[in-house]
Every structure is written in C-alpha cells, then in structure tokens.
Amino acid sequence: VRLVEYAQDAAADGMWHAAFVRSPLAHARVLGVDASALPAGCVALLPADTAGLGRYGCQLKDQDVLADPARFVGDIVAAVAAPTRAEARAAARTLAVDYEELPAVFDPLAAVAEGAPLIHPEAGASARDAVAIDLRPLAGTNVCHRFRLLQGDVERGLTQAEVVVEETFRTASAQHAPMEPHATLAAWTPDGRLDLTTGTQTPFNLRDDLAGVFGLAPERIRVAAPPMGGSFGAKTFTRLEAVTACLARKAGRPVKAVLDRAEEFVTLNRHPAVVRVRVGAAADGTLVAKQVDCWADTGAYADCGPGVATKMGYAGVGPYRIPHVRVDAHAVYTNLPPNGAFRGYGATQSVWASERAMDLLAERLDMSPLELRRANLLRDGDRFATGEVMRDVHFEECLEAAADAVGYREDPRGKGLCVLLKGMQTPSRAAIAVERTPVGYAIRSASCEMGQGIRESLRLQGAALLGCEPGQIEVPDPDTDSSPFDTRTTSSRSTHMMGRALRAAVDDMSRNGGQRGYGEIANDGGLDPDTGQGIASTHWHQGAAAAHVSVDPDTGRVTVENLHAAVYAGRVVDRAGAELQNEGAMIMGLGTALFESIEHADGQITNANLSDYSLPALGDLPRRMSHELIERDGAEAHGLGETALPPVPAAIGNALGSLGISLTDLPMTAEDVLA
Amino acid sequence: LTDWLAPESLEAALELRAEHGEDVTVLAGGTFLAILMNQGFLAPRRLLSLSRVPGLERIAVVDGELRLGAMVTHRAVERSAAVRGGWPVLAEAFSLVASPRVRHQATVGGVLADADYASDPPAVLAALGAGVVLRSARGERTVAASELIRGYYETCIAADELLVEVRVPPSPSRAVYRKFRSRSSEDRPCVAVAAVRGRVGLRVVVGAVADRPQELPEVCALADTSLPDFELAAEIGRRYAEGIEPMSDSRGSADYRRRVIAAEVRRAVEALA
Numbered sequence: 033v034r035l036v037e038y039a040q041d042a043a044a045d046g047m048w049h050a051a052f053v054r055s056p057l058a059h060a061r062v063l064g065v066d067a068s069a070l071p072a073g074c075v076a077l078l079p080a081d082t083a084g085l086g087r088y089g090c091q092l093k094d095q096d097v098l099a100d101p102a103r104f105v106g107d108i109v110a111a112v113a114a115p116t117r118a119e120a121r122a123a124a125r126t127l128a129v130d131y132e133e134l135p136a137v138f139d140p141l142a143a144v145a146e147g148a149p150l151i152h153p154e155a156g157a158s159a160r161d162a163v164a165i166d167l168r169p170l171a172g173t174n175v176c177h178r179f180r181l182l183q184g185d186v187e188r189g190l191t192q193a194e195v196v197v198e199e200t201f202r203t204a205s206a207q208h209a210p211m212e213p214h215a216t217l218a219a220w221t222p223d224g225r226l227d228l229t230t231g232t233q234t235p236f237n238l239r240d241d242l243a244g245v246f247g248l249a250p251e252r253i254r255v256a257a258p259p260m261g262g263s264f265g266a267k268t269f270t271r272l273e274a275v276t277a278c279l280a281r282k283a284g285r286p287v288k289a290v291l292d293r294a295e296e297f298v299t300l301n302r303h304p305a306v307v308r309v310r311v312g313a314a315a316d317g318t319l320v321a322k323q324v325d326c327w328a329d330t331g332a333y334a335d336c337g338p339g340v341a342t343k344m345g346y347a348g349v350g351p352y353r354i355p356h357v358r359v360d361a362h363a364v365y366t367n368l369p370p371n372g373a374f375r376g377y378g379a380t381q382s383v384w385a386s387e388r389a390m391d392l393l394a395e396r397l398d399m400s401p402l403e404l405r406r407a408n409l410l411r412d413g414d415r416f417a418t419g420e421v422m423r424d425v426h427f428e429e430c431l432e433a434a435a436d437a438v439g440y441r442e443d444p445r446g447k448g449l450c451v452l453l454k455g456m457q458t459p460s461r462a463a464i465a466v467e468r469t470p471v472g473y474a475i476r477s478a479s480c481e482m483g484q485g486i487r488e489s490l491r492l493q494g495a496a497l498l499g500c501e502p503g504q505i506e507v508p509d510p511d512t513d514s515s516p517f518d519t520r521t522t523s524s525r526s527t528h529m530m531g532r533a534l535r536a537a538v539d540d541m542s543r544n545g546g547q548r549g550y551g552e553i554a555n556d557g558g559l560d561p562d563t564g565q566g567i568a569s570t571h572w573h574q575g576a577a578a579a580h581v582s583v584d585p586d587t588g589r590v591t592v593e594n595l596h597a598a599v600y601a602g603r604v605v606d607r608a609g610a611e612l613q614n615e616g617a618m619i620m621g622l623g624t625a626l627f628e629s630i631e632h633a634d635g636q637i638t639n640a641n642l643s644d645y646s647l648p649a650l651g652d653l654p655r656r657m658s659h660e661l662i663e664r665d666g667a668e669a670h671g672l673g674e675t676a677l678p679p680v681p682a683a684i685g686n687a688l689g690s691l692g693i694s695l696t697d698l699p700m701t702a703e704d705v706l707a
Numbered sequence: 708l709t710d711w712l713a714p715e716s717l718e719a720a721l722e723l724r725a726e727h728g729e730d731v732t733v734l735a736g737g738t739f740l741a742i743l744m745n746q747g748f749l750a751p752r753r754l755l756s757l758s759r760v761p762g763l764e765r766i767a768v769v770d771g772e773l774r775l776g777a778m779v780t781h782r783a784v785e786r787s788a789a790v791r792g793g794w795p796v797l798a799e800a801f802s803l804v805a806s807p808r809v810r811h812q813a814t815v816g817g818v819l820a821d822a823d824y825a826s827d828p829p830a831v832l833a834a835l836g837a838g839v840v841l842r843s844a845r846g847e848r849t850v851a852a853s854e855l856i857r858g859y860y861e862t863c864i865a866a867d868e869l870l871v872e873v874r875v876p877p878s879p880s881r882a883v884y885r886k887f888r889s890r891s892s893e894d895r896p897c898v899a900v901a902a903v904r905g906r907v908g909l910r911v912v913v914g915a916v917a918d919r920p921q922e923l924p925e926v927c928a929l930a931d932t933s934l935p936d937f938e939l940a941a942e943i944g945r946r947y948a949e950g951i952e953p954m955s956d957s958r959g960s961a962d963y964r965r966r967v968i969a970a971e972v973r974r975a976v977e978a979l980a
Binding site: 292293584589623626629631640646647649651 | 742745746805806887888889890891892893894895897957959960963966967969970971
C-alpha cells in the first residue's frame with residue numbers, strides 16, 4: 033500500500049493552524065474588529081494587516097483578502113492562527129466584529145432588477161482580464177459579465193416558424209462535496225518567497241493571482257499541488273491561499289488551513305441559474321430560430337462566473353443547425369457564497385433548459401423527440417452558431433446509442449433523451465517535460481491529480497510512446513518551481529492536451545540525445561463576447577443520455593429504471609479510468625436531477641451538512657445503469673471527464689415529460705413530480 | 708468544551724449526571740451531537756460519555772422481552788440474530804437508517820434521547836409498545852417509547868436521569884415499517900410509518916412528520932370490528948392524513964406530507980392484511 037499524501041496531510045516544522053472569522057450577515061460594512069480578548073499566543077489577521085494588498089480573482093479582481101464589506105454569510109472578515117486547530121477556532125470566537133448591515137439580494141433576477149442593491153458598485157471600472165476571457169461587465173449593475181451570441185435574425189426567424197416554444201427553466205445550486213475538504217499550507221521562506229502546498233486544479237493561475245495580491249514576481253511564489261481527494265471544480269483558482277499566506281506572514285511561521293464540511297458550503301458552489309428558451313421550428317421540424325437568455329448567479333464574487341455564463345450561453349444553443357440564434361447570458365452578483373467551476377461548467381444548466389425545450393417542441397409538432405433531434409443535429413462540416421466548422425462530429429451516433437439502450441424506438445413511454453455539446457477551455461496551452469531516470473522516465477507536468485486519473489493517463493500514453501512499461505514512468509506532483517506551464521486542470525482537457533504535448537516532448541527527446549525532451553502545444557481561439565463568433569472550443573465534448581423512469585403515482589417518487597450515457601471518446605487511453613469518469617458523472621447527474629439543492633434563508637445556507645444536503649448514494653443508482661465510450665480509428669483522445677453529467681437531468685426530465693409530467697426546475701423532487 | 712467525563716460504571720455515571728444536571732450533555736454515539744457541535748449550534752461545556760460504562764451495549768432476551776442497552780449501535784440491532792428472529796421489523800427499521808458508517812456509530816439510546824423528529828426508530832419502537840428505562844440515583848422508572856418524546860428535541864428525561872435500556876415486548880407477527888424518502892436513499896425519512904397488528908389491535912405510528920411520532924388510536928380502532936381490507940386501509944390512510952398537522956422542511960411541504968401519509972399509511976395497513 034502506498035499512501036497518498038494529500039494537502040490535508042501536509043505539515044511543516046513549527047506550523048500553526050488557521051481559523052476564520054466569518055460574517056453572519058449577507059451584506060455588511062465592517063466597522064471594526066476588536067481583538068482585545070484574543071488569547072495570548074495566538075495571532076489575528078485584522079483588516080489593517082491587509083491594507084495595501086492587491087485584490088484577486090481569476091477573471092475579475094473583485095475579492096479582497098479580508099472582506100469589507102462582507103458580501104455573503106460566511107465571507108471571511110478576519111482570521112486567527114494558533115498552535116492547534118481547536119485553539120485557533122476558540123480564539124476566532126473571541127474576535128468581536130462590529131457590522132453595519134446593508135441591503136442584500138439572493139436571486140439573480142432580483143439582482144438585475146431596477147433598484148437592486150449593488151454588490152460591487154465599482155464593477156465595470158476594475159475589470160481586468162486574467163484568463164484571456166474578454167469581460168463585459170455592465171457598469172452600475174450587478175452583471176459582472178454579459179456574453180452575447182448573434183447569428184442571423186431571431187425575430188425574423190421566429191416569424192417563419194410554424195411552432196414556437198417559450199419556457200423559463202431554473203436549476204439549483206449544488207455542492208461539489210469532495211471527500212477531502214479545501215486544505216492549504218502556507219510558509220514564507222527567509223528570503224521572502226511564498227511557499228504553498230495546496231489542493232488545487234490551477235497551480236499557475238493561483239500563482240499569478242497571488243503575485244498580484246502580494247506584489248511579487250510570480251517566480252517568487254511556489255505552488256506545490258499534491259493529489260486531491262476529489263475536487264470536481266471546487267479547488268480552482270484562489271480559495272484559502274491568500275488569507276492563509278497573510279496569516280503565515282503575520283505569524284512568522286507556516287500556517288495551515290483545513291476547512292470543515294459546513295465551511296465547504298460557503299467556499300464554492302455551483303451556479304444556480306435561470307435559463308429562458310424560445311425556439312421555433314417549421315412544420316416539418318426544421319429548427320429556424322432559437323433565443324437563449326441565461327442569468328447565472330455567481331454569488332458574491334465573480335470567480336469564473338463570466339466563463340461559466342459564456343459556456344452556459346453557447347452550450348444552450350445545443351448541437352443543432354439553426355439559422356437564427358441569439359444568446360444573451362449574464363453572470364450576476366448576488367449575496368450568496370461564490371459559485372464557480374463545477375463538473376459540467378455551465379452546460380448542466382443550459383442543457384437542461386435547451387433539451388427540455390426540444391421535447392416541448394416535439395410535443396407541439398406531434399413529432400418523435402428522437403426524430404426532431406436527428407433532423408437538426410450538427411453533422412461533419414456543418415457550422416455551429418459561433419461560426420466554427422465542426423469536425424469529427426458524433427452527436428447522432430451518441431444519440432442513437434443512448435436511444436437504443438433504452439429501447440426508445442420500440443416504446444418511448446416513460447423514456448427521455450438528451451444530446452449535448454460542451455466545449456473545452458479555449459484558448460489554452462500545455463507543456464510537458466520528459467527525462468530519463470535510472471529505472472525509466474519521469475514525466476513532469478502541471479496536470480493535477482484529483483482522482484480523475486491523469487497520472488495513469490500520462491503513464492499509459494508515455495509507455496506507448498516510449499516503449500516501456502507504465503510502471504517505469506514516474507509522474508511527480510505538479511510544482512510551479514519545476515513543472516512546465518499548463519493553463520489548468522479543468523474542462524476535461526488534460527488527457528487531450530497533455531497527450532499531444534507528450535507526443536511533442538517524446539519527439540523532442542528522440543531528436544536530442546534521448547535524455548530529455550520538452551513539448552508544448554497551444555490552442556488558439558476564444559469567442560467575441562459581443563457576437564459570440566470565433567472559436568469556442570478546439571475539440572468538442574459530445575454525448576447523449578437516455579433514461580427510462582417510473583413514478584409512484586401516490587408519492588411522486590421517481591425510480592430510474594434504466595439510464596444510459598454515450599460519450600464520444602475519440603480514442604480511449606485508460607479504459608478503466610474512462611469508465612469510472614462516465615459512471616461518476618452519471619451519478620452526479622442523478623443527484624442534480626432528483627434532489628441536490630443548496631437551500632438558504634436570508635442568505636444563510638440552511639443545509640450545510642451532509643445529513644441535510646442529500647447526495648446520491650449507492651441505493652440511488654438506477655435499477656440498470658450502463659454507458660459506452662464511442663471511438664473512431666485514428667481519432668485524438670477526447671476529454672470525457674464531465675460529458676455524461678449534463679445530459680442526465682434532461683433525459684430524466686424528458687422521460688417524465690413523456691408521462692405528462694412536465695417540469696421546468698431542477699431538482700425534480702418527488703413533491704414537484706406529484707404536484 | 709472544558710470537561711470530558713467518561714465514567715467506568717453506571718453508578719459513577721449517575722452520580723455525575725446528578726451532580727451536573729443540565730450542565731452536562733450526555734454523549735452516546737455522537738452522530739447527532741457532532742453535527743450540531745460542528746455547525747456551532749451546540750457548544751456543550753461538559754460531555755458525559757457513556758462509552759466506558761459496561762453493559763450498556765448488551766442485547767438480551769429476557770422472558771420473551773427484548774432488552775437493548777442504550778449503547779447498542781444501530782448496526783448491532785440490525786445484525787443481531789435475536790432481533791432478526793423475534794423482532795424482524797425492528798431490525799429492518801434500524802437497517803434503513805443512513806449508511807453503514809452511521810449505523811456503526813449511532814446508538815439506540817442516542818436516537819431516542821435526541822428526539823430528532825426525522826429519525827426512524829422512535830416510530831417503530833412506539834408501535835411495538837416498547838418501554839424506555841430511565842435511571843437516576845433516585846431509582847428507576849419505565850416510560851412508554853410513545854411517551855418519551857415530548858416535542859422537537861425534547862423528552863421527559865429528567866436532568867438527573869440517564870436512558871439506560873429499551874425493552875420491547877414480543878412482536879406481533881404482523882408488523883411493518885415503511886420508510887418513505889423523498890430524496891436520497893440514505894436520507895432521513897420524509898414520512899415514516901410503523902404499523903403492527905396484535906392482540907391489542909392495530910397500532911399505526913407515523914414518524915418524521917411532526918414534533919413527535921403521531922398515533923391516532925380512534926382511527927386505528929376502525930380495524931377492531933373488521934379485518935383490514937383495501938377499503939379500510941385507504942380509509943385509515945385518509946383519516947391519518949386529516950388528523951395529523953404535518954410540518955414542512957426540505958424533505959417536503961406540509962401539503963405534500965399529507966398526501967404521502969395517506970398513501971403510506973394505506974400501504975402499511977394493507978401489508979398487515
């Protein structure tokens with residue numbers, strides 16, 4: 033047995049532990065923090081200590097190390113370090129914070145309404161692009177980013193439609209709930225370097241963000257990223273690292289922070305969203321026009337909400353040929369904990385809306401939902417609404433496979449389908465280094481292991497390229513001091529991008545003496561935020577799901593009799609790992625579909641524990657659950673870590689729809705089904 | 708937390724309980740207390756752990772009566788050959804609580820003393836006519852499981868008493884526990900129905916819908932004159948739904964619970980027919 037050292041296990045000589053003082057109010061100015069009762073032998077980080085530090089944020093620098101005003105219940109307004117975690121927590125309770133309450137808003141539509149309290153009144157002026165996404169904040173509003181996609185003329189298109197469906201859909205917030213919570217160890221070296229060991233999917237983004245906070249050159253910061261005990265998007269960008277580093281500086285010693293489960297619910301969640309769809313078709317089912325309006329509630333800080341809103345927007349178009357398209361997607365501030373990256377990244381929300389709308393349209397057209405989709409699916413060489421020409425297209429294959437698995441053609445009653453397109457982070461860059469070791473090779477990259485299996489994927493790909501056994505290949509943990517740059521471990525990109533970089537590195541090694549090689553690839557692209565035109569994704573995640581459900585007519589309880597997902601994999605690198613990704617994504621999709629929902633009262637999360645917040649368990653698995661990885665000879669490895677999640681809710685929702693139970697909001701609770 | 712008390716005999720535990728009264732929080736398995744403490748809802752100054760008191764984890768059958776010590780875990784009830792043989796409905800109800808991890812830790816005494824409205828065991832213990840032994844330095848008394856819980860997180864346990872044992876009379880052969888979950892399979896019940904039919908007639912106890920388990924003897928009496936059939940089962944379900952004032956929580960609204968009570972009580976009574 034080889035034990036994994038997680039960030040939670042990290043330790044350093046003389047290390048102290050952190051505890052955080054969190055706002056009990058959803059929006060409040062901090063008038064003062066009284067630390068006079070702080071026990072001796074503890075250190076408190078107070079507002080005055082962080083004056084002069086820069087702000088952080090991966091897409092918009094809108095977050096201070098200590099919040100003032102506090103913008104959500106749980107926002108960190110002060111912090112304490114002490115020799116033990118228990119002492120730190122007790123000491124944190126001795127700090128008395130004086131607040132002046134401000135008006136707050138908890139719903140994205142209320143937040144964009146006239147007269148809503150402004151959560152970042154300066155937004156629009158401080159916009160700074162940190163991750164190559166062009167931001168369009170709307171000054172004087174709570175909209176921190178607006179993404180639009182325009183193709184043709186939707187209003188004209190809708191006049192040509194025989195049937196138009198218009199519906200508004202909502203999705204709930206969700207917790208990633210990784211087994212290992214957020215954990216960070218921060219230390220300052222005698223020569224003034226910041227040395228961090230932290231559970232993160234984004235070591236280089238984090239390094240750059242912290243460089244801005246402390247006014248350091250990025251190279252003066254080291255981020256070591258041990259494997260994570262799960263993340264699902266939770267451990268992206270700057271979470272506890274800035275405040276823990278400040279504590280360590282003030283304490284003059286290493287400080288470690290490990291969150292408890294309740295704190296996870298105020299650290300990062302999934303964007304709840306409102307998605308309005310208007311879609312029109314000719315009498316024969318040919319789609320003529322589609323309008324998608326999204327409001328993604330990004331909580332108190334933008335985090336990657338602008339990126340999520342953008343992906344939500346274009347994924348909501350769906351994998352269809354539609355001449356007239358208009359997307360208007362907003363990332364909106366509210367006084368809830370920040371929402372950010374979550375497996376499915378925006379697609380989950382808009383695919384739900386878009387694919388439920390397809391079934392509503394099929395019903396109005398008196399057409400089979402399968403045939404309506406097939407008649408409009410993108411095929412090789414078609415142009416997507418962003419203007420890009422689609423290659424290696426397998427939507428129909430995925431959809432057919434899913435439909436066949438539940439016997440959809442034989443009898444569609446109680447059955448539902450969903451097909452989706454999801455993009456990969458674009459533009460992006462990946463680099464990798466290979467070197468000889470006494471027993472084989474070391475492959476060094478910044479791809480972070482979070483249980484998704486990137487190390488095994490690199491070992492298997494390396495072994496095939498280098499002609500050795502996977503066991504001869506060592507894959508050290510990412511470390512910004514020694515790993516080559518990578519954009520980040522997100523958006524199901526690592527096996528695809530790093531696999532290509534690895535090929536280049538092995539070529540480089542064989543050309544240059546066989547001892548070491550370096551490979552780097554870059555994918556250009558990106559979308560214009562005002563027109564949505566450009567390159568959304570350099571390779572597409574394509575998938576479909578089909579569900580067969582039954583309903584207890586007296587209680588509304590849904591039983592998923594059969595669930596199948598089909599995912600385009602291009603070329604499978606690690607079959608066992610890929611299968612686990614599909615299964616994990618489907619199970620997360622079940623929770624999203626049927627019961628996961630973060631609830632709050634006046635901004636206070638009311639189910640911030642795993643007893644009141646319901647996660648899917650083994651007993652919730654469908655009676656029958658299966659999936660497949662669709663491959664093509666000669667294809668590149670495609671990302672597949674998320675693809676099977678977003679189609680699950682709509683497949684189940686459409687299965688309910690086929691029984692006359694037409695729902696618009698997630699989760700589809702037993703109570704909603706019965707209503 | 709300043710004090711951790713872990714007496715090694717029941718007498719010592721009772722003494723400490725009498726000495727500290729309301730100022731001590733009794734700790735059994737800790738599955739419930741830990742959540743409250745982690746979330747800051749409860750910050751006890753003193754914990755009285757029963758983990759070292761010998762004998763409280765014993766399962767015994769005495770004169771046909773099942774005796775479960777306060778520290779018997781849910782898992783032990785679920786797996787006990789004696790319970791499975793003589794009180795299968797009890798083994799079933801305990802086996803449906805949360806997950807194996809929780810059941811290995813949570814105790815019979817803890818789940819009753821917590822008086823959490825959303826637990827499985829109280830309803831089934833009440834329906835089986837179980838008694839709860841409360842002991843103090845003053846002596847011992849037995850209260851019916853159906854009388855123990857007085858309201859949300861409130862029991863009739865006095866400040867100097869400890870819940871030491873649960874006694875369950877022989878189980879009628881017809882007994883059923885239906886746990887309706889509106890969310891995950893490991894969730895607490897949205898509606899819990901325990902129904903038994905024995906020499907004293909029909910008993911139906913509905914848990915997880917109000918501050919304490921709900922029982923409507925006058926409705927159950929409908930079954931005294933005729934054997935329950937489908938029609939009578941539906942009637943009893945309807946009357947339970949009318950007679951209970953359910954609460955709303957994240958597992959379901961009051962209106963929804965009413966509809967589920969009607970269905971689940973009907974099904975439970977049908978299962979006894």
